[in-house]
Amino acid sequence: MAGYRDVLRTPGVGRIIAAQLTARFPNGMISLAVLLYIEHVTGSYGAAGLVLAATSIGQAIAGPVTSRWMGIWGMRRVLTITLVVCALAITTLALVEMPVPVYMALGLVIGLSTPPIQSAARTIYPKLVSARMLTPLFSLDASLQEIIWIVAPVVITLVATQVGTVQALLLIVVVLAGGGAWFILSPEVGRVRIPRSRRSLGKVLTKPPVLLATVIGFLLIGACAAVEAGVVSTFGHGGLEAGIVLALFSVGSLAGGLSFGHIPIGPWAMARRLAIVTIGLSLTMLSLQVWWLGGTLVLAGIGIAPALAVLFAMTSASVKFSDTAEAFGWVATGQLIGAAAGSSIAGFLIDGVGPQGAYVAATGFAAVGLLVAIVFVRGFPDLRRRDPSPIPDTEPVPQIT
Numbered sequence: 220m221a222g223y224r225d226v227l228r229t230p231g232v233g234r235i236i237a238a239q240l241t242a243r244f245p246n247g248m249i250s251l252a253v254l255l256y257i258e259h260v261t262g263s264y265g266a267a268g269l270v271l272a273a274t275s276i277g278q279a280i281a282g283p284v285t286s287r288w289m290g291i292w293g294m295r296r297v298l299t300i301t302l303v304v305c306a307l308a309i310t311t312l313a314l315v316e317m318p319v320p321v322y323m324a325l326g327l328v329i330g331l332s333t334p335p336i337q338s339a340a341r342t343i344y345p346k347l348v349s350a351r352m353l354t355p356l357f358s359l360d361a362s363l364q365e366i367i368w369i370v371a372p373v374v375i376t377l378v379a380t381q382v383g384t385v386q387a388l389l390l391i392v393v394v395l396a397g398g399g400a401w402f403i404l405s406p407e408v409g410r411v412r413i414p415r416s417r418r419s420l421g422k423v424l425t426k427p428p429v430l431l432a433t434v435i436g437f438l439l440i441g442a443c444a445a446v447e448a449g450v451v452s453t454f455g456h457g458g459l460e461a462g463i464v465l466a467l468f469s470v471g472s473l474a475g476g477l478s479f480g481h482i483p484i485g486p487w488a489m490a491r492r493l494a495i496v497t498i499g500l501s502l503t504m505l506s507l508q509v510w511w512l513g514g515t516l517v518l519a520g521i522g523i524a525p526a527l528a529v530l531f532a533m534t535s536a537s538v539k540f541s542d543t544a545e546a547f548g549w550v551a552t553g554q555l556i557g558a559a560a561g562s563s564i565a566g567f568l569i570d571g572v573g574p575q576g577a578y579v580a581a582t583g584f585a586a587v588g589l590l591v592a593i594v595f596v597r598g599f600p601d602l603r604r605r606d607p608s609p610i611p612d613t614e615p616v617p618q619i620t
Contacts, residue, residue: 223477225352225355226355226359229347229348229352231347231407232348234407235343235344235347235402235405235408236340236360238398238401238402238405239339239340239402240363240364241398242334242395242398242402243336243337244371244394245371245391245394245398246371247370247372248371248374248375248387248394249274249309250274251372251375251376252379253271253312253388254268255267255376255384256312256384256385257270257271257319260384266319269319269323270319270322270325271326272326273323273327273330274327274329274330275330277327277329277330278333278552280331280552281301281330282549282555283552284420285297285301285333285334285335285548286338286339286544286545286547287416287420287545289335289338289339289413290415290545293412293413294339294411294413295403295408295409297335298335298402298403299403301333301334301335302395302396302403304328304332305332305333305334306396308325308328308332309388309391310389310392311325312326312329312388313388313389334395334399335544337547338545338547339408341357341360341535341543342411342413342540343407343408343411344356344357345540345608346407346410350608353532353607354483354484354528354532357535358476358477358524358525358528359476360531361525361527362472363473365469365473365476365524366473368469369466369473373462375387375391378390413540414540415541416539416541416545423538424549426538426546427537427598428537428598429537429546429549430598431533431591431595431598432530432546432550433552434591435493435526435530435592436527436530436551436554437553437557437560438557438584438585438588439527439530439554439584439585439588440553440554441557441560441561441564442496442561442581442582442588443523444558444559444562444565445562445564445580445584446500446503446516446578448561448562448565448566448569449503449569449574449575449577450468450516452569452573452577453574460509463509464509464512464516465516467513467517467520468516468517470520471516471518471519471521471523472520472521472523475495475521475522475523475524475525476524476525476527477524478521483602484603485599485601485602486596486599486600486601487596487599488529488599489529489530490589490593492525493526493585493589495519495521495522496519496526496585496589497582497585497589498518498519499516499518499519499521500515500581501582501586502515503516503578504578504582507574531547532602532607534546534550536602536605536607561580561584565580565581
């Protein structure tokens with residue numbers, strides 16, 4: 220923990236971490252809130268699913284595009300515009316009744332305008348700390364984001380069921396606006412300028428570590444999404460057990476990230492961490508009893524945040540600083556598509572064979588990720604004797620003060 224204390228003592232780091240976590244807190248709320256609201260208004264979970272699909276498509280498209288725009292127009296301008304558009308779209312969704320196709324169009328706008336806070340924060344990190352602190356910082360970030368997935372769904376479900384679905388959506392707008400403003404107005408955001416990339420959009424994916432990070436992010440988050448579907452199917456939407464088991468999954472990830480974040484990252488680091496995830500998920504298939512699932516998911520969770528930390532570090536270390544935001548945008552898009560694929564495949568298997576099918580799907584996603592990490596181990600950078608800072612651009616980068 221001493222390494223994390225050193226990181227948090229660095230001026231600006233604690234503020235940026237807290238601000239970006241607050242700004243991203245709605246990410247853990249929006250899907251549930253939209254699902255509950257659209258179902259309440261239309262009486263159809265199918266309609267709610269269509270709106271959620273449109274939102275996810277928008278987010279997947281926006282990831283690399285809006286992240287790249289930050290190098291053209293500046294972080295604050297892009298973040299402010301997307302924040303305003305997204306907040307207005309969610310407010311309109313909450314207050315105006317409309318046909319399902321219009322709800323879908325509005326969901327697409329919400330997805331397209333989701334502020335690229337994650338890409339911005341992880342682009343700023345290398346400018347805030349020394350090279351030796353960057354790996355622990357990525358690990359701390361990957362660990363603390365579990366707070367979003369532990370707390371946010373509980374909060375939004377309580378508000379939606381006890382107060383109202385409209386109020387739940389408006390709460391998201393308030394948190395998004397407040398957290399986003401806090402992040403945008405942070406001095407560190409103004410001091411870091413991303414140079415305009417000279418590469419065409421998508422060219423960064425020709426870097427093997429970025430492509431591997433995107434593919435493994437897709438598989439890892441796909442496994443997590445399948446687990447969530449399986450747990451909900453096992454215990455029901457209103458079951459207290461489902462919340463406990465999913466919280467234990469996130470607690471395992473938080474503990475793993477904080478425990479192993481200081482370990483140097485070599486080419487085999489991803490394979491070792493995904494092996495933990497795969498073993499834990501494979502054990503879930505032995506029993507659906509609540510404490511067995513909770514224990515096995517704690518084990519699986521221990522590898523998740525450390526694996527994400529490897530993704531962030533290898534992405535940062537493999538590209539020029541001008542390409543970091545777009546690279547992180549592609550990684551985020553891979554994770555979003557993985558979440559949709561994991562949920563969909565798990566859903567079909569649940570309908571076909573029952574809740575066990577979801578855990579089979581989760582184990583399959585993780586196992587394929589492990590196989591990719593082993594087969595393409597030479598594509599992973601060795602960061603044990605070098606820092607994961609981005610490759611410097613060849614031209615001077617002016618600083619805005």
